[in-house]
Amino acid sequence: MTLRQTLTKRQRLRAALAVVSMMQKCDSNDNPKCFIRKALTKREQNVINRELELLDVAEKIMAHEGFSGLTMDKLVAACDYSKGTVYNHFANKEDLFCALSIKGMKFIISLVKRALKMQGNSREKCLAIVYAQQLHSQMHATASFCVLMVKTPAVLERASVGRIAIQRELEMEITLLVDELIGQAADCGDLTLNRREEINGICFALWSMSFGSSAILASAQDAEAVARLDMFNALLFNVNVLLDGFKWLPMSNELDYQATWLRIGKEVFAAEVAALS
Amino acid sequence: MTLRQTLTKRQRLRAALAVVSMMQKCDSNDNPKCFIRKALTKREQNVINRELELLDVAEKIMAHEGFSGLTMDKLVAACDYSKGTVYNHFANKEDLFCALSIKGMKFIISLVKRALKMQGNSREKCLAIVYAQQLHSQMHATASFCVLMVKTPAVLERASVGRIAIQRELEMEITLLVDELIGQAADCGDLTLNRREEINGICFALWSMSFGSSAILASAQDAEAVARLDMFNALLFNVNVLLDGFKWLPMSNELDYQATWLRIGKEVFAAEVAALS
DNA sequence: TTATAAAATGACGCTTCGTCAAACTTTGAC
DNA sequence: GTCAAAGTTTGACGAAGCGTCATTTTATAA
Numbered sequence: 186m187t188l189r190q191t192l193t194k195r196q197r198l199r200a201a202l203a204v205v206s207m208m209q210k211c212d213s214n215d216n217p218k219c220f221i222r223k224a225l226t227k228r229e230q231n232v233i234n235r236e237l238e239l240l241d242v243a244e245k246i247m248a249h250e251g252f253s254g255l256t257m258d259k260l261v262a263a264c265d266y267s268k269g270t271v272y273n274h275f276a277n278k279e280d281l282f283c284a285l286s287i288k289g290m291k292f293i294i295s296l297v298k299r300a301l302k303m304q305g306n307s308r309e310k311c312l313a314i315v316y317a318q319q320l321h322s323q324m325h326a327t328a329s330f331c332v333l334m335v336k337t338p339a340v341l342e343r344a345s346v347g348r349i350a351i352q353r354e355l356e357m358e359i360t361l362l363v364d365e366l367i368g369q370a371a372d373c374g375d376l377t378l379n380r381r382e383e384i385n386g387i388c389f390a391l392w393s394m395s396f397g398s399s400a401i402l403a404s405a406q407d408a409e410a411v412a413r414l415d416m417f418n419a420l421l422f423n424v425n426v427l428l429d430g431f432k433w434l435p436m437s438n439e440l441d442y443q444a445t446w447l448r449i450g451k452e453v454f455a456a457e458v459a460a461l462s
Numbered sequence: 463m464t465l466r467q468t469l470t471k472r473q474r475l476r477a478a479l480a481v482v483s484m485m486q487k488c489d490s491n492d493n494p495k496c497f498i499r500k501a502l503t504k505r506e507q508n509v510i511n512r513e514l515e516l517l518d519v520a521e522k523i524m525a526h527e528g529f530s531g532l533t534m535d536k537l538v539a540a541c542d543y544s545k546g547t548v549y550n551h552f553a554n555k556e557d558l559f560c561a562l563s564i565k566g567m568k569f570i571i572s573l574v575k576r577a578l579k580m581q582g583n584s585r586e587k588c589l590a591i592v593y594a595q596q597l598h599s600q601m602h603a604t605a606s607f608c609v610l611m612v613k614t615p616a617v618l619e620r621a622s623v624g625r626i627a628i629q630r631e632l633e634m635e636i637t638l639l640v641d642e643l644i645g646q647a648a649d650c651g652d653l654t655l656n657r658r659e660e661i662n663g664i665c666f667a668l669w670s671m672s673f674g675s676s677a678i679l680a681s682a683q684d685a686e687a688v689a690r691l692d693m694f695n696a697l698l699f700n701v702n703v704l705l706d707g708f709k710w711l712p713m714s715n716e717l718d719y720q721a722t723w724l725r726i727g728k729e730v731f732a733a734e735v736a737a738l739s
Numbered sequence: 740t741t742a743t744a745a746a747a748t749g750a751c752g753c754t755t756c757g758t759c760a761a762a763c764t765t766t767g768a769c
Numbered sequence: 770g771t772c773a774a775a776g777t778t779t780g781a782c783g784a785a786g787c788g789t790c791a792t793t794t795t796a797t798a799a
Contacts, residue, residue: 251615251619252614252615252616252619253615253616253619253620256785256786256787257786257787257788258785258786258787259786261749266747266748267747267748267749268747268748268749268750268787268788268789269746269747269748269749269788269789269790270746270747270748272787272788272789273746273747276788277787277788278786278787278788327615330614330615333610333613333614333677334614334616336610336677336678336681337529337607337610337611337614337681338528338529338530338604338607338681339529339530339611341681342528342529342530343530386696386699386700389675389678389696389700390671390675390699390700390703390704392674392678393671393674393675393678393700394667394670394671394674394700394704395674396674396677396678397669397670397671397672397673397674397675397677398666398667398670398674400613400673400674400677401613401666401669401670401673404613404614404615404618419663419666422663422667423663423666423667423670423671425707426667426704426707426708427667427671427703427704427707428707429706429707430702430703430704430705430706430707430708431703431707533754533755533756534755534756534757535754535755535756536755543778543779544778544779544780545756545757545758545779545780545781546757546758546759546777546778546779546780547777547778547779549756549757549758550777550778553757554756554757555755555756555757
């Protein structure tokens with residue numbers, strides 16, 4: 186708790202740089218509004234690159250030695266920098282987790298953007314978004330727990346303010362993407378909104394279901410209560426029921442969404458699915 | 463990871479005792495099948511009582527100093543026992559978290575049992591179950607994160623085998639209670655099952671939605687993406703949509719479930735709701 | 740070339756974790 | 770009532786992790 190209040194000047198600078206880094210990232214995808222890019226000095230570029238490098242190393246340690254196997258000391262030992270340098274990037278261990286979560290969310294966002302471009306009706310696009318999120322948790326199993334981890338006070342209480350803000354901004358970005366899809370569905374008549382604010386509710390419900398399902402599935406792969414399910418289809422089933430509840434057309438008995446699910450894997454995320462096997 | 467393999471004889475005994483303790487607890491509620499109760503010696507009773515005492519102290523520390531404020535050393539300092547004794551109960555810190563989660567789940571189960579006895583149709587009872595789970599996360603905010611925490615490899619990798627097993631058994635117990643309700647709903651025609659196994663899917667979907675919603679709500683009370691929601695009703699809304707998706711009668715436009723929600727608070731959980739304010 | 744600002748270093752102090760040999764208590768056999 | 774065996778408690782201890790900061794090194798720009 187002391188940490189959060191006594192941020193040094195340097196740490197505040199880092200936070201600022203991190204924000205810049207994020208904006209540049211989003212930028213480099215396809216956001217047309219770009220004001221900041223050329224404002225980066227060589228020095229700042231170094232900082233950003235090193236941060237990415239450190240995160241890579243951290244991810245490798247985690248993939249290799251499990252979640253609790255990742256310690257700051259090990260990270261320092263495994264990279265070419267000193268403790269002080271590492272701590273210039275991450276205020277503490279929880280901050281590192283938060284950074285890993287942010288990396289994961291950026292990845293998800295890039296997948297979601299592709300999902301939205303898929304051929305198909307609005308409900309199929311919605312499924313593709315869920316597929317994207319699920320893909321991430323399969324591809325980076327250990328790391329994807331960070332996204333869950335960050336929802337935990339253990340992290341929220343200690344991570345740096347700047348990173349938590351970025352985390353939230355990214356959540357917001359996904360939210361907006363989903364909002365847009367919902368809006369389109371409403372415009373083309375696939376979905377009927379009672380009130381305009383219902384968009385928020387739908388978005389939150391989707392997020393909850395998707396988050397809840399994959400958290401439980403990921404953690405309890407061998408638990409009995411889950412083992413009795415057809416895990417591959419559990420998420421699809423859950424989301425389909427939810428979308429039926431919203432009367433998002435075409436309803437699940439009018440269209441074979443299992444086929445859609447397979448199609449998404451083949452058409453939209455072929456590379457990622459291939460990388461998994 | 464070493465710990466899990468090198469359980470001492472004593473630790474195995476503890477695990478066994480813990481199981482006994484759990485069964486006795488379930489027992490003392492209203493389970494008619496009771497074989498074990500009198501097999502407990504005075505010594506074993508002491509162990510059980512002390513464990514409850516330790517958990518109380520731990521909860522107080524956590525409520526007071528936050529999640530990361532709870533350390534084994536502090537727990538030792540705050541209770542009347544020595545380090546060795548505390549470690550006889552909890553193999554390590556994560557094991558302690560798991561124990562707290564178990565305590566929470568027992569509480570939830572007791573609430574769920576009451577929920578099932580409420581006056582009303584099957585869908586209302588289902589809502590009452592969700593209400594119960596939500597109540598717990600409001601009443602024991604910090605502690606309820608343990609339930610989330612335990613889904614995390616940080617805990618799963620380190621907690622003792624025995625406790626994780628108990629945790630799962632309790633999950634199973636809730637699952638069975640919900641299964642039963644779903645079965646009844648199917649029998650009385652409120653709900654139409656395509657295949658008998660669909661019970662598993664419905665149960666899992668409910669669990670996912672409920673878990674996901676409260677995890678996000680609890681963690682992000684001031685996050686923008688969530689702030690824009692009517693938080694009090696968010697969970698009710700989510701679950702209602704889901705149940706509509708299952709065509710669980712009466713549908714949400716045929717009955718005022720907001721009223722049901724309020725009624726549950728007044729009739730079933732009056733004491734708990736009062737304790738909250 | 741040099742003054743100044745920024746960044747990197749790693750030894751250090753502190754906290755937390757988890758262990759274990761020794762001291763103590765309970766049990767039950769005689 | 771005594772005593773040995775079995776079980777339990779204790780707290781000092783070593784190991785490991787965390788995070789800091791005075792000092793050294795590097796970059797910048799005048």
